[in-house]
Amino acid sequence: MSERSGDAEALGGGRSPGPVLAVEGLTMHYSTRAGVVRAVDGVSFSVGKGQALGLVGESGCGKSSLALTLLKLLPENAQILSGRILLDGMDIVPLPEERMREYRWSRIAMVFQAAMNSLNPVYRVGEQIIEALEVHVESAREESLRRVRELYDLVNLDPSLIMRYPHEYSGGMKQRAVIAMALACEPDVVIADEPTTALDVIVQDHILREMKNVRAELGMSMIYVSHDMAVIAEVSDMVGVMYAGRLVELGSTVDVFRDPIHPYTRALTSAFPSVTGEKHELTVLPGEPPNMIDPPSGCRFHPRCPYATDPCRSETPPIVRRGGHWAACWNPTGEGA
Amino acid sequence: MVGYLLNRTFQILLTLFVFMSIVFFIVNAQPGDVSNVYALNPDLPPETRERLRDLFGVNEPLWKQYLVHVRNTLTGNFGVSFSNYPRSVADIVMERLPRTLALFMTATVLSFYLGFALGKIIAWRRGGWTEYTSTIGGVTLYTVFTPWFGLMMIWLLGFKAGWLPIGKFLDPELWRDAPTDANAVFGMMIATAVAASVIVFAVFALTKKRRGSGAALIRIGSLAGSLLVAVGIWLVAGTGYLAWDIIRHMVLPVVTLTLISFAGTMLLTRSSMLETMREDYVVAARAKGLPEKDVRDRHVARNALLPVVTSFMFSLAFAVDGGVIIESIFSWPGMGQTLVSAAVAEDLPLAVGAFVFVGSFILLAHLAADVLYVYLDPRIRY
Structure with missing residues (x-):
């Protein structure tokens, strides 16, 4: 070329x-x-x-x-x-x-x-x-x-x-x-x-x-x-979800949107209306992205996460793989959860 | 564009007319009148005095005098100078104006060139040795008491070192047997300078689209070439030594003026550059992989130039009244000195004429600035 x-x-x-x-x-x-x-x-x-x-x-x-x-x-x-x-x-x-x-x-x-x-x-x-x-x-x-x-x-x-x-x-x-x-x-x-x-x-x-x-x-x-x-x-074709400077979920677009693993991805996808899909209540994620000078310990999303547990607050979350995508989360949501 | 220019020209003529009228009435508002210089001579008998006043027309009502004044001005008749009798005002102004313009325009161009170049560098590399030196040095010179600094320059370079003449326009001894007079030589010098600048500008404009060392070589070549040709012509003509004498007399005031004023441009350029450097198109230029120098000169400095040009045009406009202080210190026979001596000698025709010329020039500079903006900033359309 x-x-x-x-x-x-x-x-x-x-x-x-x-x-x-x-x-x-x-x-x-x-x-x-x-x-x-x-x-x-x-x-x-x-x-x-x-x-x-x-x-x-x-x-x-x-x-x-x-x-x-x-x-x-x-x-x-x-x-x-x-x-x-x-x-x-x-x-x-x-x-x-x-x-x-x-x-x-x-x-x-x-x-x-x-x-x-x-x-x-x-x-x-x-x-x-x-x-x-x-x-x-x-x-x-x-x-x-x-x-x-x-x-x-x-x-x-x-x-x-x-x-x-x-x-x-x-x-x-x-x-x-x-x-x-x-x-x-x-x-x-x-x-x-x-x-x-x-x-x-x-x-x-x-x-x-x-x-x-x-x-x-x-x-x-x-x-x-x-x-x-x-x-x-x-x-x-692929989607990477970023939160507070980190990539929290990455995978093929279809998989990430159909079956989000990370609660943050889930929150993002449900904050948008779908024209063709089922009707659902739009949920708004409370709070704001953290201060990047002093980010939260453990999983950076934990202060805003509805599923947050103790390990989330102190330890870096493990990688969870499912289908064509992965996420860094202690409490993965969706089908496999 | 043409409509706009016509409109602006009309506005300028109107402004000039108002300015001329104000000058006339202010001059007439002071005690006494134009005939004082002659008519108050105690040796004159009263009849002669009245006759003189009639001849000057001051016995007429003011509005009639004003109409006569307007008619004379419009026909280019500025009268005769009292203190330089029998030379006409127009003749004197035509002799002094180019001298002031040559001195102050050279200094203004140099000071803006220096200020812009330095401002560009200190904005680009902030916090360096260059920034501290040029800022402290420049601001010190900018704020220093001008007459003192002028005298120090004369003392140092003219008196102590003896490199340069300490004042005046030329060296009379050298000119005593000269084949021609100073005004002719100076006129030719200005013509040479204008011709050389036109050629250099044309070459720069033609090579604008081209970049690289070839284009740079052509530009520098045109500059050096026209300089050489100019010097050659003067040497062949045999009056080169006279021109050189005038140039030598110009150096000290030009250097002094440049030194005391460049810091203003430098700081203006610096802040304008810093503002432009934040623009997205500068990041984009860098992302395109352009060399740093191109990003700085073509993208940042080119846009940072606009407010500097505004300031330049106003400085140029005021170059015409010639800093009275500088002209007095360096005994430069230009418009500033003319205005002062006309005022002191109560030479009213000369003072009024000089004012009208200064006003016209300032208004013309504004018009030139408007036209230049269109060329520099494509967003401006009239």
Whole structure:
């Protein structure tokens, strides 16, 4: 598909059969004046080629921090304490900034939260896409322009918009342009952080469907980050549920939604209405996500958990496996409980 | 855009007219009148005095004088200077205005360039040695008592070290046998500078889309090339030594002005940069894998530039009245000195004329600022 992957095949004998992206025991802390914020704590997951992983959780549970950590785009006060981020089997955590630059966008690209603001207001949108192309792909300007036209076609944007400024775009158009920009260098993984949160439901639906099609067409892997269970359910093959910096449940979307193990997952799924399923009383989870400077001991969810028992308060919960998914819980809920 | 410009031009003309009227009435509100300088001469017999007052038109009612004043101004007749008799006001202003503009525009451009470059760096690498030095040094110079600092510069560089002339526009001894006069040479210098800037700007604009070392080379080449050509032309013309004399006289006031004012721009740039650095498109630029320098210059500094340009245009506008203090300290024969001496000598036509020119220039600078914004910020459309 691209010259790059061709080169890689010639050099390294093809893509490794393992996952495109694997994260192992990733821990990232922010040091603030108030104390150390444990934003990402021992997170592990992997994404296969062409797969889509959804990360859900309430605001402030570390989803966006995790997304930024994967690109090592962290502010100065943040530190990756341990863990590995394996891109095609290669750990990018120890890479110096100069090397890391080559990986950004060409291997892992990102559709930012509030895509509206991730376009620089003083440059034409097309130029901002060409800029990304110029850094990673050596090509003439005409070549880059042709590529931008292709990308616009892919995300259903009128090519006449290429040389327009961001303020001349509508919200949905900007979102599409930002997606086109993420696809520019044919990355292996695209991270979409709340890709449709600011849009109305109709535009949201269109864009999600298009992203799904584009993924199928280009065979890239995706990580969706959202607080919106409905969005995640629609677009991902796998779901990871995050709570207070930890991954508490991970598995195939169907399994996780049909038969949640962790009480937090259960609470999240029952807080959303189902159009086609049975009617049920929407339950609202009481309380707020914990303070990440001083998180609760044991299972971090225990202060809000209706099933909490003594071990939950003091000891790290064990991994419970069931079907195609697992959860970290002392008192698993659902069928097997 | 055209409609907006027409509208703004109309507003400017209206403002200028109001300004001109206010200047006229304020001048007439003071005791005595324009004829005082001549008519109060005790050697004059009363009839002559009355005759003089009639000739000056001051015996007419004020509104009639005002109408005459308006008519004269509109036809470009600013009258004759009393203190430089028989030179016309327009002639004097045309001689002094370029001198002030050359001095203050050079200093303003330098001080903004320096301030912007430093502000950019200290915002990007916070808490470093550079930040402390430039902030403490810059703010000290910014707040220092200007006349004292000017005198210290003259004492140090002009008197003690003897590197630079201690004041004035030129060295009269050098010019005694000169083949041409100072105004002609200075006019040619300004023409050269304008031509060179136009060429350099054009090259920069043409290579805007191109990046990499090739484009940088072309830009630096155009800068060096036009400089060389300019110097060459002056050497061939044989008046180069005269131009050099004027430049030598400019150095001290320009350096002083730059030093006392760059910190304002530096701090403004710094805070504007810090604000812009928080924007999402900056994280996005970094995520795209752009080199740090591109993120800083193309994404952060380019957007942080907007408030700095506003401040620059206003500084430029006020460059025209020439810091009275700086011009007096360095005996620079520009608009500031002209205004002061006209006021002291009760040379009312010259004072009024100088005011009108200063006002027009400030209004023109505002118009230029409006046009520049459209170019710098695509969100602005009139």
